[in-house]
Amino acid sequence: MTASNIVELYGVTKAFGALTVLHDIDLNIVEGEILTLLGPSGCGKTTLMRIIAGFEPTTHGRVIIKGADVSNLPPDRRPVNMVFQRYALFPHLDVFDNVAFGLRLKKWPKDRIREVVRNMLQLVQLGDYGNRWIHELSGGQAQRVALARALVNSPSVLLLDEPLAALDLKIRHHMLAELKRIHQETGTTFIYVTHDQDEATILSDRIVLMNGGRIEQIGTPEEMYAHPRSLFCARFLGETNILDGAVRACESEVTYVDLGTGTVKVPTNGTALAVGQKVSLAIRPEALQVCRRAQPAATEGDANALEGTVEDVVFMGSRVLYSIRTPVETLKYQATRSVDGVMLAQGEEVRACWRPEAAVLLTH
């Protein structure tokens, strides 16, 4: 066990009857981090969280929390607490009693409970709401109570199951900032489940991208965005252009890919590829450089280029989104608005260029 790992999963497998929803998951969660389990619905992220909480037994594999094997312990004997998707606040208790629930079970003295619960309500900015009934709260307030009810027990790990899914967009962004603040103030490890890539990138120290019951990729949001290791990852996180082609030549540094209309260069992704193998290039919309075809190319000589026509222009204030039709694919191109106000117009003949290292080579 590494000292800084607060949760360790070894070969966690979960099957419901004939259906296997988690395949042999190995994962370490570092103390104090916000780790997001990200993926489309049905990818197994919620099941994995419920396994850590103790609501689902594993079919195979071990769950270690703080160095102790808790695989066979019920939820009430694990040092983790959970914020449920629909909060699951107790409707027969008021806010104070909801938050005090865990401490009363631990038989804390009354005055101590009162003090700690008050401080916790203060932390989530609900200091005056102790005697409110649950049905009197707004969605955002209920969310805060759910957070306070879990955090007041000083869990080793706080589990959050799509906690913002039931809130509307405006409150959601506010709550994300709140979650970050609360994380900083408490220093608790957060495991956060979501299908929303924006929430994941804004909040996380590390993202675990899941697909079909397996871990697709683990990394910081920036790593995941800049260096997706699979088509799935490239598509799931942010906007991206995918160009399909075949390997023409593979050198140690550079791979040449035939897109059908011409050959482009891309950094080799580690493995040697056979000539003729089908591959894809992923290029982020903001990594393209687009200029009018009449003008000379602004980039260095070895830049890749595709010629095309501006098909659509969407002005979004600080950014402008273009669709550029090329013989290969319609490219998404994102530009920051230039101060001199020069914008490409619909129908203009352009050249889309990118430096080889701006693209990521992905095998199928």
Added chain:
Amino acid sequence: MLRIYVWLYVAFLYAPIAIITLFSFHSSPSLTFPFEGFSLRWYARIFTNTTFMDSLWNSILVGTATAATTTVLGSLTALGLARLKGRVQTLFGLLSFGPVALPGLFLGIALVMLFSQIGLARSLFTVTIAHVLFTLPFFLEAVRSRIEYFDLSLEEAARDLGATPAQAFRLVTLPIIGPTIGGAAILSFALSFDEFIITVFVSGNNTTLPLTIWSMMRRAVSPDINAASVLSLSLSIGIILLGGLLVWYQRRSALNARAKDIQE
């Protein structure tokens, strides 16, 4: 027009009750108008009538035993039903509610045959068994919707916060579904207290109140019956009010305790 209709409707519903109540206080044995003055003599007679008092006591006994048994069996069934899924749940839901449609006559005959087959003598015990059978479907129907929509993640939340399964049930599940179950228990008592047809078949020498009133009627229509009916009606209403009061009081005391806890 419609307003007048509503008044007539209410009058139609409550006139018999009003008339019986009025004549139970009549000073003369006459059961027809004109009304000649008030007296409690019929009540005095009823209270000294041992047949009546015994059967009243029997009814209370059977009703209580029925309500208790039905509540335990019914609550467990409803909690079990909530954990079933999809078509199985629909099927078992229908099966458990089905007997409501059974004619009392049929249930009465079937039970008499069963009791004689297994050699069980007819007594208040057999009456209680029959009443449990009769009230269970009503109990289930009364609690089902509440228990079916009970959010199981509330129990999970309690477990997550350190509660054992028993604590989660006692501290979360029971307080939330408790008032519903209490109401359904009172309904079971009221149904048992009133039950006539099945009881005719399965009762032994000790009879219940409706049967006693019925046999009093057969001998002669006496003013005693008015008093007896009003008494049995008041008892039914009283029980329902008591139930409501209990729920209200429980709510209020919980509220007060909480307010104090926060102010301190």
